[in-house]
Amino acid sequence: MAISLGRIVFILRYMIFAILIVTSLIAFAVSAHFLNLTRSNFGGLLYFSPLVIAVGAFSFVSLIACFLLDLITRSKIFTSKIAFEIGFMGFLFCAWMGAAGYSAWSNEQTFGKIDGCNFRRDVLRSMCSELPVVVAFSFISAFVCLFYCALLILFGVIRRQHNIFGKSVREASLIDTTPASVAYAAKQDYYNGAQPVAYGQQSPVMQGYYTHAIPPMQYPGGIQAASGPYQTSTPSSGPMSMYPQPQGPQQPPPAVAYPAQAQQPYYPSQ
Incomplete structure (x- = not known):
């Protein structure tokens, strides 16, 4: 069975959330350990570590909160809308990229000018090996956020549904992909209570129309109406008329006499 585009995006959404939660937790933990090493051994810090700790903690907590709210409300909350997720992931992309x-x-x-982490002290070797891990997982988190933003925008453009960015990914994945004209006709049939009719079969309305017997109508003059709705009268019964016909032979109308014009007297000329 073919999987629709909305279903694929819906599955990828949970996978991306899981990847971001894991990468955020790793970057947060390694940066916290790096900060602890610098503070306890050198009495200072590198300013990138508090930044990564803040971004990682915010990303970890917010993604888990959005995931739980989405499961509890079944995508009915505003944090599950596509427009909100695009903006939120765009913000996380900027934070992780920075x-x-x-x-x-x-x-x-x-450690850039040093070839390898060949230090005598264990603290320096640990710091030299942990810092690239922080860089790697920070870039991974940034590019995952960018990929999800692009995926949501492309999904909304391809679906071309009304107010698609105001729906959640779950709701958008359940939208039927039939053409608009077919969907509209099916919706009208559903509202009108009509059932789909196969080719070559009569609908229930037409079946009821032909199965009910219609008594013939009687007209004066012995003219009987046709028994079927599309039948014509037989030659013996004569043409049908909407008006009653007179009984017996028809008599010509009586002649009407009009008064003659008075004649003028004639006088001979002299």
Whole structure:
């Protein structure tokens, strides 16, 4: 059975949420450990670590909250709307891209000139190996957010449904993909109470029309109406008329006498 585009987007949505939750948690945990190493051993910090911790914590908590609200309300809340998710994922993309860029710059400034993490101290080796992990998972989170934004925009453009961005992904995945004219005709038949009729069969209305016997109508003069709705009268019964016919032979109308014109007297000329 073929899977519709809406169903694919609906499945990808949960997969992307799960990936973002995992990557956010990893970036948050590694940055927190990196911050702990710098504070406890050197008494300072690199400013990228608080930024990644803040973005990772916000992303982790907000995605779990949106996921739970979507399951509880069955996509009836505003956080499940496509327009909101596009804006929210766009914000997360900007935040993660900024954190990833700052982390990459810090890595280049701190350990970029050193070939490998061959330090004598375990703390430096641990910091040198953890910082690229933070950079990698920050970029992964940013590009996953960008991919989901592009996917939602492309999905809304392809579906071309009314107010598609005001619906949730769950609601949009359940929209029928039949053409608009066919869907409109089917909806009209549903409202009118008509049942679909196969080719070569009569609808219930037509069947009832032909099965009920219609008594013939009697007219004066012995003229009988046709028994069927599309039958004509027989030659013996004569043409049908909407008016009663006179009984017996027809007599010509009596002549009407009009007074003659008075004649003028004639006088001979002299």
